[in-house]
Amino acid sequence: KAGVTQTPRYLIKTRGQQVTLSCSPISGHRSVSWYQQTPGQGLQFLFEYFSETQRNKGNFPGRFSGRQFSNSRSEMNVSTLELGDSALYLCASSWTGAVDQPQHFGDGTRLSIL
């Protein structure tokens, strides 16, 4: 069965712009989480969605937002981009987000800010 799909794979933006990233979870999975990966900070949790509701949120500014649709697909939006937002953004899905379920990751979207 198809894995977690993230689009686009690569994005180049300039400071001040905004960007939307997309994540399609594994079929049947209803929990979607987003992570930011940078060389300095490693993987950091952004937020988790379940049944179209944000269930958990990490320590990121309000410029970072997301949503989930009724088919469990999720989007992440970053407004007023800063150079420090350059990172690999990873999406993970699981059946319900319960702690005993493994998280399955996509290949990520590489965002570069010029």
Place this chain on the structure above:
Amino acid sequence: KQEVTQIPAALSVPEGENLVLNCSFTDSAIYNLQWFRQDPGKGLTSLLLIQSSQREQTSGRLNASLDKSSGRSTLYIAASQPGDSATYLCAAPNSGNTPLVFGKGTRLSVIA
């Protein structure tokens, strides 16, 4: 709050060697611990998930152990191959709930 640490940050070994990667965590009331592999420019591939009631899990040449009392997990790779070269990350839920808290990873190079 859970904190996860992986030492060393990088490791280089000759092909065929057995090796151990280390992961330590601060909250012993851990629900489970997951090991991932990440190839350059790629996402994470789940390798093993150890529940708190288990002491170890095995998949092929990989064996992961979990010692809650000492706050440690190890990933044992037998008969390493150049194809094992990647970054290995461990992660645990934060205080019994998602999200996952990740270590910074160990970058493994297996030299032919």
